[in-house]
Amino acid sequence: MKERAVRSWALPVAAVLLLGGCGGHGSGGRADAAGRSPAGQAVDAPEATTFATLRGAPADPAPDAGTGGLVVHPDEAVAVLDRPGGKPVAVLPSSELGGPTWVPAVEEDGEWLRVLLPSRPNGATGWVTRRGGGLRTARTPYAITVDVAHRALTLLKDGRQVGRWTVAVGDARTPTPSGRTFVMASLEPAKRTPSPVVLPLGTHSATLDTFGGGPGTVALHGWPDASVFGKPVTHGCVRVPQDALRRLAEVPLGTLVRLT
């Protein structure tokens, strides 16, 4: 067993944060799924969900860069290819965790868009096509940056700072991963404590294969004890103050989150 897997098993049960407990897997991401290729043919490939690990998905070409804010929603499951016109590496479902799928477009090549995916490995990307009209596109004016070293979260709108908060980040053994990702979902857990809203991101802990029965998904969420803010005390998530959570919950799904 790999070290990080051992470490995840070694965590005390009390430390497991069940933000709402272990629910179902929503879109059923562990199973292979059938999407449609650009030619309309059925494609068998893993669903690109937070539960999946995608083999052959190309890495983010510019993990430090921003984007123009374009986000993409598939009306129905679509094939994700390793390059424009290439081989399928995943199927992007139309919903993630019970809500609509929105992913950021980070590169454009004609009618093809490279999008960030919510699966492992972190930084996984793939290409989807606008051909056939099955993709809805929109623009989010927002971007979020988390300066992990300085434990600061900044909310930007049209490039201008509209909020900045001191937050809690991962500790030395379970650091908050770096790179760019996105707001994958907006969840209301059954239990409103410690956070009434949880915003899972499209990235995962690099040191925990699993956590509390989940796949190690990193999220933005609130925390009732303000003394944690400014400290590296989490298992990778970013805990934010209440007013920050209220603002962040208004940000469209697919909004870019840069973890630096």
Add this chain to the structure above:
Amino acid sequence: MRYGTVTARLARGVVLAAVGGLLTAGPAVAAPQDGKTGTGDREGSAFGLALSGPIPLAPKPAVASASGTRRAALLDEQHTKVLKASALDVAASPAMSRASVAKLRVAAVKLAADLVRAHCSGGKGAAELVDAVIAGRRLPVSPAPNTTIPVDLPQLGQVALVLNKQERVPNGTRVTAMELTAPLGKLGTEVVQVSSATCLPVVKAPSGKGAGTAPRPKPVRHDLPVTG
């Protein structure tokens, strides 16, 4: 000086550099120095000096990065019987890399330069040479890409010098400010590379211009254990 003597000196000096570690004698500062030469698909990379051929020497100092900037430097003078240099300074990020070597001297081929610098940004490379001379011939400050300068040295034979060498590598560009190819008699051909930087082209994200505003999300009742 006879041909054999020059060849022997060059080879002996390179051996000393490789085996004795003379090229790595100086302390590395501002590490990390991971020894990677960096040809990963999504990495930028850079190195100061490298030898290949009969007597290879791994790039020193060398950095590669797929995210953020990594830097390494060897400030002390690095010297062998045939090659001297100081202030080797390299930095790499995916989209921008640079390398510089100061006070370069390769006595056997009468090559000297106060500064040899390579810079690569957004998939485009450039080289800069300050007070560079080979066999009495002054070299251009900003050489055009792949400027080849043949030099005929009576004792050594035909030496090829390529300035601002530019190559396409997977997903990017590599610029090597100076590449010297010298025959080592029966040993074969030795290649000395000075100041090399590799970078990726700028990835242009779609602007989103003309697209409607993305909807405000509606939280859904759902539970997912996350890394608290």
